[in-house]
Amino acid sequence: MxxxxxxxxxxxxxxxxxxxxxxxxxxxxxxKIGFNAPLSGPSAAWxxxxxxxxxxxxxxxxxAGGIQAGNKKYKVEIVKYDNEGVGSKALLGARKLVLEDxxxxxxxxxxxxxxxAQPFLTKHKILTFVLIASDISKKRPYLMDVTDNFPIYHLxxxxxxxxxxxxxxxxxxxxxxxxxxLAAIAWSEAGFKxxxxxxxxxxxxxxxxxxxxxxxxxALATKPDIISTGATYPEFQALIFExxxxxxxxxxxxxxxxxxxxxxAITAKVPAKWMDGxxxxxxxxxxxxxxxxxxxxxxxxxxxxxxxxxxxIVWEFKGGLDVWKYGVEKAGSVNSEKVYKALKASKxxxxxxxxxxxxxxxxFGIDNLLVPDWxxxxxxxxxxxxxAHKNFIHWWAKSENRKILYETLKKWKMMK
Amino acid sequence: MQFIGQMILNGLMTSSFYxxxxxxxxxxxxxxxxxxxxxxxxxxxxxxxxxxxxxLLDWPFFVAVGVAILVVGxxxxxxxxxxxxxxxxxxxNGFIMSVGLVFILQVAVVEIWGVGKMKPVPAAYPQILxxxxxxxxxxxxxxxxxxxLLGSLWYFLGxxxxxxxxxxxxxxxEAASLYGMSPRKSAALAMFLGSAxxxxxxxxxxxxxxxxxxxxxxxxxxxxxxIIVGGAGNIKGTLYASIIFGFLTxxxxxxxxxxxxxxxxxxxxxxxLAIRPEGLVAHxxx
Numbered sequence: 114m115x116x117x118x119x120x121x122x123x124x125x126x127x128x129x130x131x132x133x134x135x136x137x138x139x140x141x142x143x144x145k146i147g148f149n150a151p152l153s154g155p156s157a158a159w160x161x162x163x164x165x166x167x168x169x170x171x172x173x174x175x176x177a178g179g180i181q182a183g184n185k186k187y188k189v190e191i192v193k194y195d196n197e198g199v200g201s202k203a204l205l206g207a208r209k210l211v212l213e214d215x216x217x218x219x220x221x222x223x224x225x226x227x228x229x230a231q232p233f234l235t236k237h238k239i240l241t242f243v244l245i246a247s248d249i250s251k252k253r254p255y256l257m258d259v260t261d262n263f264p265i266y267h268l269x270x271x272x273x274x275x276x277x278x279x280x281x282x283x284x285x286x287x288x289x290x291x292x293x294x295l296a297a298i299a300w301s302e303a304g305f306k307x308x309x310x311x312x313x314x315x316x317x318x319x320x321x322x323x324x325x326x327x328x329x330x331x332a333l334a335t336k337p338d339i340i341s342t343g344a345t346y347p348e349f350q351a352l353i354f355e356x357x358x359x360x361x362x363x364x365x366x367x368x369x370x371x372x373x374x375x376x377x378a379i380t381a382k383v384p385a386k387w388m389d390g391x392x393x394x395x396x397x398x399x400x401x402x403x404x405x406x407x408x409x410x411x412x413x414x415x416x417x418x419x420x421x422x423x424x425x426i427v428w429e430f431k432g433g434l435d436v437w438k439y440g441v442e443k444a445g446s447v448n449s450e451k452v453y454k455a456l457k458a459s460k461x462x463x464x465x466x467x468x469x470x471x472x473x474x475x476x477f478g479i480d481n482l483l484v485p486d487w488x489x490x491x492x493x494x495x496x497x498x499x500x501a502h503k504n505f506i507h508w509w510a511k512s513e514n515r516k517i518l519y520e521t522l523k524k525w526k527m528m529k
Numbered sequence: 530m531q532f533i534g535q536m537i538l539n540g541l542m543t544s545s546f547y548x549x550x551x552x553x554x555x556x557x558x559x560x561x562x563x564x565x566x567x568x569x570x571x572x573x574x575x576x577x578x579x580x581x582x583x584x585l586l587d588w589p590f591f592v593a594v595g596v597a598i599l600v601v602g603x604x605x606x607x608x609x610x611x612x613x614x615x616x617x618x619x620x621x622n623g624f625i626m627s628v629g630l631v632f633i634l635q636v637a638v639v640e641i642w643g644v645g646k647m648k649p650v651p652a653a654y655p656q657i658l659x660x661x662x663x664x665x666x667x668x669x670x671x672x673x674x675x676x677x678l679l680g681s682l683w684y685f686l687g688x689x690x691x692x693x694x695x696x697x698x699x700x701x702x703e704a705a706s707l708y709g710m711s712p713r714k715s716a717a718l719a720m721f722l723g724s725a726x727x728x729x730x731x732x733x734x735x736x737x738x739x740x741x742x743x744x745x746x747x748x749x750x751x752x753x754x755x756i757i758v759g760g761a762g763n764i765k766g767t768l769y770a771s772i773i774f775g776f777l778t779x780x781x782x783x784x785x786x787x788x789x790x791x792x793x794x795x796x797x798x799x800x801x802l803a804i805r806p807e808g809l810v811a812h813x814x815x
Binding site for chain 1 (some may be wrong): 532535536538539540543546584639647649650651652655662663664665668737738739741742747748750751758778779780782784785786787788790791
């Protein structure tokens with residue numbers, strides 16, 4: 114009996130040593146994620162702030178010992194590549210990150226860069242998180258949007274505006290002529306139509322536009338109650354609102370709406386009060402309606418980057434990493450394909466704004482969009498405040514809404 | 530009626546801007562025969578100067594614009610001395626050097642102030658002026674400022690010996706020497722004045738446009754269209770072309786859209802280039 118006890122004790126000790134050394138070996142292992150986004154050039158505002166949130170996430174995860182994948186623990190490293198928002202450079206970045214750096218997943222902005230880089234990433238089965246839902250396609254099974262619900266939230270904005278501003282009956286949509294802008298126009302138009310609001314202006318403007326006076330003159334001639342700037346880039350948005358304000362437009366029955374705001378730029382051009390009541394989708398993370406976790410992230414970001422401008426980009430790439438971590442833990446592996454399958458097998462996945470469900474087959478051909486209850490914000494003293502939450506799945510459940518969306522996407526040649 | 534008035538007002542503002550940015554480019558081409566692609570970046574440096582002095586350091590707006598004119602004028606002078614002088618007589622070399630200068634200036638600005646969101650420049654005169662339509666005083670001052678700056682340039686070129694020498698250089702570099710001015714001096718002066726005009730445009734437009742390191746891209750093509758139609762190196766022609774394209778762009782953008790406006794502008798330029806390659810105003814009429 115004593116012998117058996119000694120043998121068992123020896124086995125336990127050996128196993129203990131083995132496990133400890135095993136963990137030490139694996140704790141030293143590092144898993145790499147690619148950050149293939151514009152870090153310079155005109156689109157840098159859509160990439161650079163993302164590194165701020167990612168660096169906070171990395172420190173939090175790595176200081177806690179890393180990420181658990183089965184019985185292994187990995188430190189996480191982000192390998193960044195500046196694609197300048199250019200498709201060919203995004204492909205070069207994808208090749209470098211996958212073939213040389215051996216990343217297991219990729220964070221990207223999406224849009225034109227996706228179109229060029231995705232065939233390569235799909236061939237190598239690299240899980241890619243983008244911020245533009247309309248990039249999702251069944252030809253790109255490993256591309257997912259797990260944070261930004263662009264352009265879907267435009268439907269919800271329109272629904273909210275119809276409820277909060279019932280006298281608003283007409284809308285002008287002013288947005289740029291590129292893949293992102295056109296998607297915003299099409300989805301906003303569908304949202305307004307479904308909400309019983311007539312779209313009186315929806316001409317995309319050229320990216321070369323420097324003077325918005327004639328564009329706003331034309332839009333205001335249609336007497337809109339609502340002005341939507343869709344997903345207009347920040348450098349255009351402030352100039353559009355300046356012209357709308359100068360040319361005397363005032364939201365008496367409606368409001369202005371946009372995917373997001375650059376308050377710093379806008380309030381340099383129009384009085385802050387003019388923005389009051391503006392409807393959008395992205396709260397600051399110190400909003401009382403959000404959770405303690407959001408507030409902690411906000412505080413960490415403010416402490417690390419004092420004086421920097423907050424934008425949704427700060428948290429969205431980090432939000433992708435949260436979902437990836439969830440997938441790794443579910444899969445017990447960092448293997449891209451296994452993580453993807455584990456994520457898709459989960460009925461709900463934690464999104465930054467709460468539990469999300471997969472959707473997308475009906476429009477994109479594959480359920481790779483994570484849809485949570487999305488917050489709607491209204492501006493008060495140049496700060497967005499959460500005033501409601503809207504659920505796209507409820508919107509989609511109405512057959513009339515689906516019909517309008519299909520028709521509008523076909524009109525804008527986004528669906529056959 | 531208000532709609533038409535607003536459109537005319539918009540056209541007037543656009544024409545003023547086109548004139549301010551294109552005249553400097555035209556002057557440089559006329560004297561130096563250099564296609565200066567960095568003219569857009571000179572405009573950008575002017576805007577950044579006003580952003581720093583007016584928006585960040587609270588200097589009076591017009592003092593900031595004055596400094597922008599001087600800074601960009603000197604930048605042009607230095608560029609001529611260090612870069613363009615070596616390309617004299619070779620349009621292709623000059624063009625390639627100017628493209629290089631585009632990247633140098635963009636990277637320099639990015640290194641100093643970073644990229645990211647546009648630099649917000651508040652309006653110094655945000656009050657709204659109701660004249661035909663509605664515009665801010667900030668925007669409206671572009672018109673008298675353009676008239677004053679271009680008028681001064683015109684007066685200088687016509688009434689000062691050194692100015693007449695510069696005009697003569699545009700016709701024939703050797704003729705300028707009759708006024709006692711070497712081709713080297715003509716080039717330096719043209720570059721200073723042309724660049725200073727770009728600095729003025731950037732400075733005056735900073736509160737109206739988006740200030741970022743790549744803002745020069747958006748204006749350089751339009752400026753070239755204007756000077757080609759006006760007759761490269763022809764100041765009067767450039768002014769006429771600025772007015773034509775200012776109103777054409779405004780009207781087409783209002784009734785159709787801005788993409789079509791760009792297309793039509795380019796088409797007009799190509800047609801004019803085919804039927805009247807010397808530009809709207811022939812050199813003898815300058």
